[in-house]
Amino acid sequence: MIPETLRKELSDHCAHYPSRQVGLIYVLQKLQEHYGGWLPDEAISQAAEIVGVPEVEVEGVATFYNWFFREPVGKTVIVCCDSVSCYLCGSEKIVEHLENRLGIRIGETTPDGRFTLLPVVCLGNCDRAPSIMVGDRLYERVTPAMIDEILANAEMLAEGKE
């Protein structure tokens, strides 16, 4: 269930467009925040109801975009650019190092639910490669040596948010 205030905010947001569906991406983004970073089945039904489109339409959208998750993800999502300029500057070593430190492969979530590690398309930061994002924060010219510090930082941020 979602609080009535959130439902109203989302419904009003849709109402300010000539077609309510224009608000669907925003609605899913907000519901994902509400549900702790992912979209359970319940969120799909709620989005369908709020926006006024069939559930199948919402599911189609929720499974299309990189930043909608239909299964639980870690408290902190780490995305590593694996596009060409970062690749030339050693992104594969960065991913390998993160995999070793977290004990998971890229695409997975740590069993304690703290981190999810994913690849991402070029972050538009190619002159400072390799680039990764930890939560909303961009890190550039990342080296394996920097990763311990980055992970410690991420834990602090995640705890600070709670």
Added chain:
Amino acid sequence: MSEKVLLKNIDPKNPQPVTFEQYVKNGGYEGARIALSKTPLEVQQIVKDSGLRGRGGAGFPTGLKWSFVPMDYQGQKYLICNCDEMEPGTFKDRALVYGDPHQLIEGMLIAAYAMQMTKGFIFIRYEYKKGAEILDRAIAEAEQHGWLGKNIQGSGFDFHLETHLSAGRYICGEETALLNSLEGKRANPRSKPPFPQIRGFLGQPTIVNNVETLCNIPHILAKGPEWYKKLGLNGNAGTKLMGASGRVKTPGLWELPMGTPLSVLLNEYAGGPSREFPFKAVIPGALSTPIFTPEQFDTPMDFDSVAKAGSRLGTACVIVFDEGDCMVAATANIMKFYARESCGFCTPCREGMQWIYDTVCAIRDGQGQPSDMQVLDDLSRHIAHTFCAFAPGAQDPFLSAITKFRHEFEEHIAKRTCSIAK
């Protein structure tokens, strides 16, 4: 370095948003003031006369594109700024948005006025969330000072602007996919025609322009088309943001005269090779363009010269490889991107990209068969026959890799190992 126009207020190494006050102090909103004192068609004519060509990659003349929008249309028309910027190797729109948000807002206001569009969106990729926040603050400032909203500066013209934070996917940058995405749908491209100028967002006349394109507009209005035309070299109009990344000593972003030779960008600005190996290849227009080899490095970086030399200017952010790079492994990396980002709508692209990727990986890993080159040749042709420009964009670097570096592929197949990567 030449005259700085778009980067006048921006340090591309550390872009910090210029406030409304600073922007105005440096001559900001003068272009808009001039535009509002002219008729919409006069503004369109000025942009036509300036010779400005779209910076989203295709280089279509901006004034001409605007002129396809019906001026007698009674319903709602929309102006959309494309800030998806997910083309690998490209990092120019980020600097413009993070460094000088009012420049973009002013450009959009003038464009909206020229086509009498009262609503606008800035479609921005998810990873530029901070950029969207910067824009939201700047939009609020512009509204406070009467440069957005109703009856702008007493002109009677209304323009409402908002940001749309995307949920992320490369294909959203293709303008018709972007329209579907903005409508809350899957970002599959639409067939053209009808072109967005006639039937775009929610079926209404719509213009989609790139961030850099729109950022040029205030300056063209403020200083005139004649001044603008003289900024480039050899008869090319304007400046161009150019980037260099990969195997260069000082990667970065610079504003240079349109038509600056690639070799100048590579050696004077980007500092030459970063390792002991000489340059081997450059992708001149970010990923989705044909690869250049050193005999093409003298090419002037403008739309027509790069096309004449067999590639495309694209986003003018160049990706550089040196003699220590294995082009088979590089091609595998490139094709992984296209295989993953294909929107899945049409079969040659959805299946073809993955097949190419798997085959190139096998060759890279010493598992290639002599018949694989035939497979790659065939697939390189099939991916040109697809629904949108995504797959032809993938074909460009791929076909040039298997043509120009065929010996590297053949050597991997014959020796079952790589002797190139350092």
